[in-house]
Amino acid sequence: MNNTTRFISLDKNGICNYCHAHEELDKQFPINGNEKKIAEKIIVDGKNKKFDCVLGLSGGRDSTYLVYLAKSLNLRPLLVHFNDGFSNPVAGENIKNIVKKTNFELRTITSDWRESKDIKISLMKASVPDMQLGTDLGIASSLYSVAAKENIRYILSGVSFRTEGVVPLDWNYLDGKYLKKIMKQYGTVSLRKWKPNDGGFNFDVKEFFYYSFLRQIKFVPLLYHVNYVRPKVEEIIKKEFDWVYPGAHYMDDLFQSLQTYILRTKFKIEFRRFNYSALIRSGQLERKIALEKMKKIYSSEDEKIINLCISRLGLDKKYIDNIIKLKPKTFLDYDSNYNLIKKFKYPIKFFCKLGILPPSLYLKFFT
Amino acid sequence: MKKTKIGLGQLLVEGGEPERNLDRAIELITKAKKNNCEIILLPECLDFGWTHPSGLEKSKEIPGEFSKILSNSAKENNIYICAGLTEKNLINNKNYNSAILIDNDGKIISKYRKINILKKAFEFYDIGNKLEVIDTKLGKIGINICSDNYHDAIDIGYVLGRMGAEIILSPSSWTVDYNVTEEMDPYKNKWIDQFQKISKIFGIPVISTTSVGYIVGGPFEGKKMVGCSIATDKNGLLIKGDFNEFASDLKIVEVEIKNSGIKGTEIGKKIYK
Numbered sequence: 265m266n267n268t269t270r271f272i273s274l275d276k277n278g279i280c281n282y283c284h285a286h287e288e289l290d291k292q293f294p295i296n297g298n299e300k301k302i303a304e305k306i307i308v309d310g311k312n313k314k315f316d317c318v319l320g321l322s323g324g325r326d327s328t329y330l331v332y333l334a335k336s337l338n339l340r341p342l343l344v345h346f347n348d349g350f351s352n353p354v355a356g357e358n359i360k361n362i363v364k365k366t367n368f369e370l371r372t373i374t375s376d377w378r379e380s381k382d383i384k385i386s387l388m389k390a391s392v393p394d395m396q397l398g399t400d401l402g403i404a405s406s407l408y409s410v411a412a413k414e415n416i417r418y419i420l421s422g423v424s425f426r427t428e429g430v431v432p433l434d435w436n437y438l439d440g441k442y443l444k445k446i447m448k449q450y451g452t453v454s455l456r457k458w459k460p461n462d463g464g465f466n467f468d469v470k471e472f473f474y475y476s477f478l479r480q481i482k483f484v485p486l487l488y489h490v491n492y493v494r495p496k497v498e499e500i501i502k503k504e505f506d507w508v509y510p511g512a513h514y515m516d517d518l519f520q521s522l523q524t525y526i527l528r529t530k531f532k533i534e535f536r537r538f539n540y541s542a543l544i545r546s547g548q549l550e551r552k553i554a555l556e557k558m559k560k561i562y563s564s565e566d567e568k569i570i571n572l573c574i575s576r577l578g579l580d581k582k583y584i585d586n587i588i589k590l591k592p593k594t595f596l597d598y599d600s601n602y603n604l605i606k607k608f609k610y611p612i613k614f615f616c617k618l619g620i621l622p623p624s625l626y627l628k629f630f631t
Numbered sequence: 632m633k634k635t636k637i638g639l640g641q642l643l644v645e646g647g648e649p650e651r652n653l654d655r656a657i658e659l660i661t662k663a664k665k666n667n668c669e670i671i672l673l674p675e676c677l678d679f680g681w682t683h684p685s686g687l688e689k690s691k692e693i694p695g696e697f698s699k700i701l702s703n704s705a706k707e708n709n710i711y712i713c714a715g716l717t718e719k720n721l722i723n724n725k726n727y728n729s730a731i732l733i734d735n736d737g738k739i740i741s742k743y744r745k746i747n748i749l750k751k752a753f754e755f756y757d758i759g760n761k762l763e764v765i766d767t768k769l770g771k772i773g774i775n776i777c778s779d780n781y782h783d784a785i786d787i788g789y790v791l792g793r794m795g796a797e798i799i800l801s802p803s804s805w806t807v808d809y810n811v812t813e814e815m816d817p818y819k820n821k822w823i824d825q826f827q828k829i830s831k832i833f834g835i836p837v838i839s840t841t842s843v844g845y846i847v848g849g850p851f852e853g854k855k856m857v858g859c860s861i862a863t864d865k866n867g868l869l870i871k872g873d874f875n876e877f878a879s880d881l882k883i884v885e886v887e888i889k890n891s892g893i894k895g896t897e898i899g900k901k902i903y904k
Contacts, residue, residue, distance in 0.1 A: 347877060349845050353643055353655070356877030372876055374809045377845060377852045462810070575647055575685075576847050 265541055268532050269432035270594075271631075282430050282538065285631040286545045289425045292623060293488040302484060303337035306418050315342035315369070317418040317484070318411045320403060321362065322346075323355025324516035326422035326487065328507050329497045331362055333486060334420060342414060343370045346406045348380035348399050349576070354508050355516035362505050373406035375465070378453050381577055383443070383465060384519065386450035390598065391590040393435055393531045395523045397446075398465055400438050405463030408475040413461040417481055423624070424487040427494055429542030430628060434594040435533050440468030442600035449598075469601055476620055483622045493548060512564035513539060521569035522584070524562055530588045536562055605629055634885040635769055637838060638663030638671040641858045641872045643879045644804070644842040646680035646849070649689070653678065653697060655879050656714070657704050662881050664708035669735075669769060671881075672800050674842035674856075675715035675745075675777050676728060681804035681842070682755050682849035690717040690726050693742055698731055706737030711769065715776060715802035717756075718744070728756040730774050730802045732765060741765040745776040747784040751850040762790050770797040770888030777803035780839065785825050792833035793898055797888045799829065801839040806846065806854040813874045817857050826863040832901050834891030836869070838862040838884065843876050862886065 265272055265282050273281045310316020319334055319341035321327045334341050345351075345359055363370050383398035407419045443465060447455055458466035460474065475481045501507040514520045514535070527533040536558065543549035574584055595602065605612065609630055616626040640659035644652050656673055663671040678697050679686035691697050697716055705712045711734055718729035728745040744759025764773045773796030779787040780801060791799050807817045826837040840860040846852055860872035862884045870884040893901065 345877070347845060349847050351845070351877045353645070353651075353878065356643065357879075360875060360878040360880065369813070371812050371814070373812065374845065374855055374876065376809045377847055381847075381852075572645075572648060572651075578848065 265432070265537060269434055271432050271434055281631045282432070282541065283545065285430045285627040286425060286542065288627060289488070289624065295489065295491045299333070299486055299489040300337065302486065302489065303339055306339060306484070309417055310340065313415065315340050315414060315416055317341045317420050318407055318414070318416050319343050319420045320346070320407050320422065321359055321370070322516035323352070323358035323362075324510055324514070325494070325497060325501065326424060328358060328362060328501045328505060329492070330420055330422040330486060331366060331368070332501055332504055333490065335366055339420075341368055341420060342410065342416065343368050344407055344410045345370060345372045346399075346403045347372055348375040348402055349377050350517050350519040350573070352510045352516050352518050354510045358505065358507050358510070361507070365505055371410055373410065375402055376456065379455060379465065382451050382453045383447065384577060385579070386446055388526070388587045389450040390446045391587070391593045392446070392595060392598070393527055393533055393592075394437050394595065395526065396436070396517075396519065397438065397443050399517065399519070401440055401443055401467040402465050405465065405467045405471070408471070408481055409461050409463040411481045412475060412479050419481060419483050421483060421485045422487055423485050424492045425542060425624060426492055426546040427539070427542055427548065429538035430624065430631065431535070431538055433628060434596070435535070437595035437600070439595065439600045439602070440466055440471065442595055442598055444468070445599045469604070482619055485623065488623070511566070512562060515564050518569055519573055520564050521566050522573035524564045525570055526584070526588060528561075528565070531592050534558070534562065632887050632889065635670065635888050636666070636668045636883055636885050637862070638666065638668035639838065639840045639860045639862065639870070639872055639882040639884065640671050640673045641840060641860050641875070641880045641882065642674050642677055642842050643877065644674060644677055644680045644844045644856070646683040646844070646847040647685040649678040649697060652680070653700050656701070659879055659881055660704045660708055660710060660712060663883075664710050666881070666883055668710060668883060670711040670713065670800075672838055672840040673712065673714035673802060674840050675730070675802040675804040676717050677715055677802070677842065679717050680844070680846070681728075682752050682851055684848050686717040687726060687755060690719040692721060693718045693729055693731060694739055695719075698739060701731070702733050702737040702739065705733040705735060709735045711735055711767070713772075713774060713800045713802060725757040726755060727759060728752075728776060730776050732772060732774060732800070734767065740767065741772070741774060743774040743776065745779060746787060747779045747781060749778055755849070762787065762794065764791060764794040764796045771795050771890075772797070773799045775799060775801050777801065777805065777839075780822060780825050782825055785828065788825065788829040788837070789902065792829060792835065795890070795894065796833070797835055797890055798886065799835065799837045801837070803839045803841040803860070804856055805841040806851055806856055809853055809855055811857060817859055817874065823861055823863065823868065826861060827867060830863040830865050832898070833893060834865045836862060836864040836886040836888070838886070840872070843879070845876060
């Protein structure tokens, strides 16, 4: 990592807080077969229900492997895919194959394009790096909404700190209030209102408490417990599901192309940096090789796909050039729940330990 | 009686992306041939997507750049193709929502321009003025498009039947609201009732393939296409495509294409008995 994030700090040995966060997660989530115990509990709690868990599926590597793992552990997930208009057709083919081969039921939660388009444009106008904020909130909201609707208590997530890392707060800040404030300032359409079974893009503190405490829905990062090695995982999912690589990490969503381009050229941010750092810490990538890779523009910056994103949003290259020229901002320039969250440091730590809140939440905010 | 294998190519259509859409169409055509289909039916406006604004300016003539791609594929794969394209007519500078039938030599043997255009789509497509039934090696084929099969436009299907169609092929782009999900019945009786009615009266198969995908431009933003294409014959529903909004798929149906014998004034008696 480097000083493109204001949240980085180095200890006396020159080791950064993200390395410490990784080590902390490594201690909290050792690879010792705990995923089997977790699965047993989910199976018992889901007895007599049609599904025992919700599983977020994008068709990318991580979520596809999560399906494989869930099947191996005899779980009965309801697969949930969120589509806000930028689904990668390659990932779509993967989802189709997974559903055919597993017979797991799929629920596709689609946003209203008028909303999702307006959110994307508003976030660009706000000049913040969190251009996927709407999509990330939409995914979270969909998973919890479907779990609430189907009375399911567990959500399996395909996040993996060992291969993905911990993203700095000012590179990717996830907060429903933050989105609402930006939409109020830059949006042209109103976000549809929250309903427990149809969350839309609403995922603020109130909604989070409703799902986590009243409905007692738990977020389970199952991949934290397994030895997730990318080449091995790819071998498995290719064999099991005829899986095809969507083109780059996170490229299950075509908007990643445009986002990666703007992040690099405007904010000097590259998500590869924390991804590669995680792989280096996990012993899956040599630092020297990672540094070499960083010298080249990442494959997700595909010019054709960038142009597709621009035209799909009804914009042109000149508009994007003007967005890039705007003074860069972060979530700290807008009203959000950040100050409130800071006040609740210890309760958050407590609830993360109990597994009521996602375990990386505390580290992400307070590392 | 010989049965004809027909592929229902539920194509993923991305609005405003003709090259990507045509690439996927070629993949489906090749797949249909590998599965020994003699005809593949592809969706409505598969080039730009139905009512995508880019089609207004960038649409092509028929025959033209896009139809040529399909013709080449038909010849290469020795297969009949029925597909919907956005047509630019340079004579009157109007756009049409058209469907073409290409034979297995790659020749366009029929072109139909949609008649029952939705009011919100008037700015995109002019109204067609001709119905045709074409005699082919596989039988007499009639073509209509999507909302030509609305319950209050069933006359269009009736006319094709009266003209001797032994099968009706209908490229479509059936839309539903964005919040329709897999556990719901997306169309209920919106399409199947008319299909079954025509199939029963004329004793012929009626087949429609819809696109899949998310509408990203034009007056129908907020809607999507979720597949569930259907084929009927005189006995009822033959096949239904999968519910899906993000990936192409091919369903195959075997039908008898034959003259049912009913014609002329006998038809009226059957319809209005």
